[in-house]
Amino acid sequence: MTGMLSALLLRLSEAGAPALLWGRQAAPHFGRAFDRLLARGILIEHAPATEWELCPTCECGLEARPIRKIDGRHIAACPLDRGGDIVLDDDDLRSFRIEPAALVREIAAVSGFGAAPSEVAPGVWHLGMSATRTVFLAISEAALAQPGLIATLRMVERSAPITVIAPTPPASERTRFAEAEILHVDVGACIGEDFVLDHARLEPPHAFAPRLVIGRAARSVMLDGVPKLLSEQAFKLLVLLAEQALKSPAIVENRVIESHLWGSSIHRITSEPREPVRALRDALVGNSADSRAVRSLVENRRNPNGYRLVLTPEEIELKP
Ligand SMILES: [Zn+2]
Structure with missing residues (x-):
């Protein structure tokens, strides 16, 4: 239970201070570990709530509704509609600030x-x-x-x-x-x-060396430890695909490739990325043993139409 409590407090803290833990969320965790967090000032208990949020679509005009004690029970009463009343228990009224x-x-x-x-x-x-x-x-x-x-x-x-x-x-x-x-x-x-x-x-995962190493300034490409010779256009396309594969989603749409390679103002009849992609695949294959596997590293995608480099961010190193 305490493991879940630490995860809960961290998740509640993500939205920034002040992060609040309500009694109802806290109740399953009450016990020694919880008391320890109170003693160490990680959780600070507020005074019991005296007001409650309005009914979801209420038009009573109040900022919050007062909590009344009726027949020994806490009631957040709606001034307009008794059906909107909420019965609260003692834990509901408790809240804790996360420090x-x-x-x-x-x-x-x-x-x-x-x-x-x-x-x-x-x-x-x-x-x-x-x-x-x-x-x-x-x-x-x-x-x-x-x-x-x-x-x-x-x-x-x-x-x-x-x-x-x-x-x-x-x-x-x-x-x-x-x-x-x-x-x-x-x-x-x-x-x-x-x-x-x-x-x-x-520590960074050292399980494997990057499969694809691109040197932007040197215009160098290394795939699985083998240097590859790329034309200027193929290199430009590979860098574009690699940059995108480091983010997500990895897919680069055809129109993005077109404007990247030829500029958006140039209308060319042959402005289809198919040819440059084929040239890039050819260049990456070079003298690789498994040419089929290498070709499939640049994958055709549909909806949206485009291409994707089939490498994880850890498998790509994009140097300046
Ligand atoms: Zn109401």
């Missing part, structure tokens, strides 16, 4: 970080070193999205590689962190029961 700083202190303490975490930007804490990386933690989505955060992290840690634990941001944000060589790890993926961090998750 982000205390929560982060707890995560650091139970996860073996010696020093207390320091807040380096609003809502972003420096936890310390894991095996090989300096670790930062942001428990709200807004904290990770704040402008200038990457520069701030780099000022705190100038040399060692960086891992940021945070709620998973949109794909565009993830790309910005990847380009800055900062590893993002989702909060839920690495913080488990009783707020203990799984340190193994803070």
